[in-house]
Amino acid sequence: MSDFQAVVEGVPVDTRHWIGGERVASATTFDSVSPIDETVIAQVSAGGADEVDRAVRAARKAFPAWAALPVAERSAILRRVADLVESRVEDLAVVETRDNGSLLRSHRRGVMPRVATNFRFFADLAEQLAHPDLEVRDHRERISYDPAGVVAVITPWNAPLMLATWRIGPALAAGNTVVAKPPEWAPLTASLLADITAEAGMPPGVFNVVQGMGGQAGAPLTAHPGIDRLCFTGSVPTAGVIATAAAKNIVPLSFELGGKSPLVVFDDADLDLAVDLAVEQFDNAGQVCLKGARLLVHDTIAEEFTARVTKQASTLVQGDPRDEATDVSALIHRRHFDQMAGFVERAIADGARPILGGGPNEELGGLYFRPTILVDAAPGSEILTEEVFGPVLTIETFATEDEAVQKANDTRFGLAATLVTGDPDRAERVSDRLDAGTVWVNCFFVRDLAAPFGGNGKSGIGREGGVWSFDFYTNVKNSVFAPTGWTTERKDS
Structure with a gap:
């Protein structure tokens, strides 16, 4: 050979x-x-x-x-x-x-x-x-x-x-x-x-x-x-x-x-659906340009939503991708692993709090980074603005529809956004205001090849x-x- x-x-x-x-x-x-x-x-x-x-x-x-x-x-x-x-x-x-x-x-x-x-x-x-x-x-x-x-x-x-x-x-x-x-x-x-x-x-x-x-x-x-x-x-x-x-x-x-896409959850959302969509963002170890890495949640449901997302994400199985039971695999390369880990380390040093994961999977070693959820990140901080491209989600809260839209659009990227609401009028109204090439309402990662695809901004x-x-x-x-x-x-x- x-x-x-x-x-x-x-x-x-x-x-x-x-x-x-x-x-x-x-x-x-x-x-x-x-x-x-x-x-x-x-x-x-x-x-x-x-x-x-x-x-x-x-x-x-x-x-x-x-x-x-x-x-x-x-x-x-x-x-x-x-x-x-x-x-x-x-x-x-x-x-x-x-x-x-x-x-x-x-x-x-x-x-x-x-x-x-x-x-x-x-x-x-x-x-x-x-x-x-x-x-x-x-x-x-x-x-x-x-x-x-x-x-x-x-x-x-x-x-x-x-x-x-x-x-x-x-x-x-x-x-x-x-x-x-x-x-x-x-x-x-x-x-x-x-x-x-x-x-x-x-x-x-x-x-x-x-x-x-x-x-x-x-x-x-x-x-x-x-x-x-x-x-x-x-x-x-x-x-x-x-x-x-x-x-x-x-x-x-x-x-x-790429992107830094929001997943916006209103207080009238189907919480089972919202939690499932949030956990789905760990697909491909978070190495997905479209993923909703920023979870924006109405403050009246934030406590329950956060608890349920954390519990469900904690059941994800990390391991060899050839195993049918595996949900989250390794990151692509040592250089990318170190770069992604650096984002999390700096975020925690700056005051963000990991409620799930937060570092490498010591049991597996290699390029396996635990599914991570961070809260309390400072507004405008790196972890909220830069594409991490790994199994990392952040949770922020909002009080009003206008604040939700403002936070969702507060990014130099504009690839995608996901909106979860039970109000059809709100779905139409907010989707029109989101600055993104693709907006999913009560769904994620659905796109026909006949539809346009691309992003705004960077x-x-x-x-x-x-x-x-x-x-x-x-x-x-x-x-x-x-x-x-x-x-x-x-x-x-």
Whole structure:
């Protein structure tokens, strides 16, 4: 077995780049380390400017033929990709669980099936959007979604394959070619996806994968003059660097940058539902950009709500994500663990009080941090304003609807918000006032692929999903045709 052939949970994974329909090795490698036990599970090719340039050139070469392919034929290939993903759900699930530490049961039942849906949905939508016509003053206006060119997709480690394909799917369906850079902390399922696209009959160069560190592989990709669209999910500081690099080439951007979302519970709420929704925020060890990390609770129910949330959260099982009984697993990486733990340590030193957890799980060791609930944090403190991205919730109280809205919106982020109330009028009124790209009322984490997704403020730039994805990944064109029988003589407008 070569240095670039790993076997992860019994699944063979080729860890070389995928460029122009070929496996390409780099002279240097980096370790893929499993969060479960911090062991090295694979040596992965570490790309740089040369590999990025080769991938972009391969994508550029493949673009004309892929763009010219009838949409029905492109969509058929993408549906075959979806079928193959479904046939390999177990392989993809066990590899990603080992690679990023998320729950295996979640990957089997939800995450990997959603990967297949990402391809199938946008394949269908591309066909539905093919040349819709409008009739305006006897003229025919034909709307066309022309592919933009080469799309760079840079994705995060918390749901690497699902979040990648939610961009890759519409980009390919629209007729673009793609260069994907998977996260260095969880790169392996992107390599399996490359194999799947080849098996589905995708032409060489249409989909490419370059692995590596952000500074060595990500930086030359974002600055490459051959990129026509660039999408990124990650941190605000990194987004600033990417935006600066992309600006030199006037490249349109789509950013999803995380959040500090509120979960607002009014005194007329169904408390059973509110408690369940609050505890659900510990999903994926809190490494979810959409999670309602700030619990804002009406002061008349705060005592009962806090007691019930603490009791229910204390029953969460922490451990190996491959165990069906596990609810909360490990954090992704030692560097992230230390950063997240620092937030909690500083909050406690500044007066916040842990009523659950508050530190590492000493019994498990490694990268396991106990589910934590903090109260009494000072207004405006770091723990209430910065994205912690771990199993940490804070509880604050409010007395009036106006105060609830003010506290909910008191953040530089605006990705999502959750509202729990039994009053339909309040639900409509408050949801209208919340500054967020997505507002859930008496539910959480429900979103159809046809709906727009994106954030306000520092949570990102733009919207994707449904037709909004095609607005970004294409050049939308309107061709206006005069009525049949008109002469070529110019008409006054």
